[in-house]
Amino acid sequence: MTAQTYRDPIVLDDLSAEYPPHGASAGCVALRGISLRVRPDEVLGILGESGSGKSTLARIVSGRAGADRGAAPRITGGDATVMGHSIRRLRSRDRSVLTFSVGYLRQDAGARLDRALTVSDLVSAPIYERDKRFSRREAGLRVASLLDSVQLPLGVLDKYPYELSSGQRQRVAIAQALVLGPSVLVADEPTAGIDVTVRDSVVDLLARLHGEHDFAAVIVSHDARVLRHATATVAVLQSGSLVGYGTMEDVFTAPTHPYVAQLAEALRLSE
Numbered sequence: 001m002t003a004q005t006y007r008d009p010i011v012l013d014d015l016s017a018e019y020p021p022h023g024a025s026a027g028c029v030a031l032r033g034i035s036l037r038v039r040p041d042e043v044l045g046i047l048g049e050s051g052s053g054k055s056t057l058a059r060i061v062s063g064r065a066g067a068d069r070g071a072a073p074r075i076t077g078g079d080a081t082v083m084g085h086s087i088r089r090l091r092s093r094d095r096s097v098l099t100f101s102v103g104y105l106r107q108d109a110g111a112r113l114d115r116a117l118t119v120s121d122l123v124s125a126p127i128y129e130r131d132k133r134f135s136r137r138e139a140g141l142r143v144a145s146l147l148d149s150v151q152l153p154l155g156v157l158d159k160y161p162y163e164l165s166s167g168q169r170q171r172v173a174i175a176q177a178l179v180l181g182p183s184v185l186v187a188d189e190p191t192a193g194i195d196v197t198v199r200d201s202v203v204d205l206l207a208r209l210h211g212e213h214d215f216a217a218v219i220v221s222h223d224a225r226v227l228r229h230a231t232a233t234v235a236v237l238q239s240g241s242l243v244g245y246g247t248m249e250d251v252f253t254a255p256t257h258p259y260v261a262q263l264a265e266a267l268r269l270s271e
Contacts, residue, residue: 009184009216010038010061014078017056022071030056030073032240043210043217045227048237054220055107055188060087061218062104062186063095083183100130103182107189110169113161120157123175146175149209167198171205178213185217191226203229224263225270236260
């Protein structure tokens with residue numbers, strides 16, 4: 001592994017992945033020869049339509065592809081190196097180390113919060129999963145600080161998810177993803193399922209948190225307008241292939257692929 005590879009939090013080198021047959025579902029190729037990198041403190045946007053492979057990419061770089069429920073993508077070519085760990089050769093004990101450094105905001109995270117737990121319990125849960133003897137006082141202080149960071153009042157600490165708005169639930173999920181102080185945040189469709197009126201505020205919040213907490217980030221979205229507010233660099237996927245990669249300005253000012261040109265036109269009309 002080169003020194004440069006280790007310095008960059010995420011490096012994808014000709015990465016290909018597929019979902020093997022699972023029950024009645026046939027196997028399918030999800031990613032085809034993807035090469036890109038995320039540098040320290042960079043925010044990379046992953047843009048694509050449903051089925052483009054963007055959520056598969058998020059699962060792989062988060063280190064959760066083989067650990068969460070459901071069919072897991074399998075790397076069939078190339079590799080993804082995250083915080084110096086080869087995802088293709090990742091062992092169980094290394095996964096635990098990696099996921100400590102990589103926060104993961106899964107798709108519909110706010111809606112997936114355990115309805116039986118209070119906000120305080122939800123945000124502190126990753127701390128006690130790592131160390132059951134962690135100081136309750138210190139955990140409480142960390143949770144309170146994060147709630148302030150995500151612009152939620154301390155009055156929500158004892159509330160349950162069903163007592164919160166969709167935007168508030170998503171902010172709780174963001175706090176939960178950041179409570180361990182990760183070096184990388186992977187956010188998969190962070191505005192999905194949120195009221196239209198608060199979507200921009202959630203994206204603005206992610207951008208502000210990135211500046212305050214010093215982490216690199218990958219933000220996945222099907223909406224170019226969302227990413228335009230959150231990042232200057234974008235990777236565009238279509239049918240598992242990388243069809244655009246660079247600064248937002250370069251990718252959409254001079255598109256080199258029909259799908260990217262279509263997105264650029266939609267952006268232009270929305271201005």
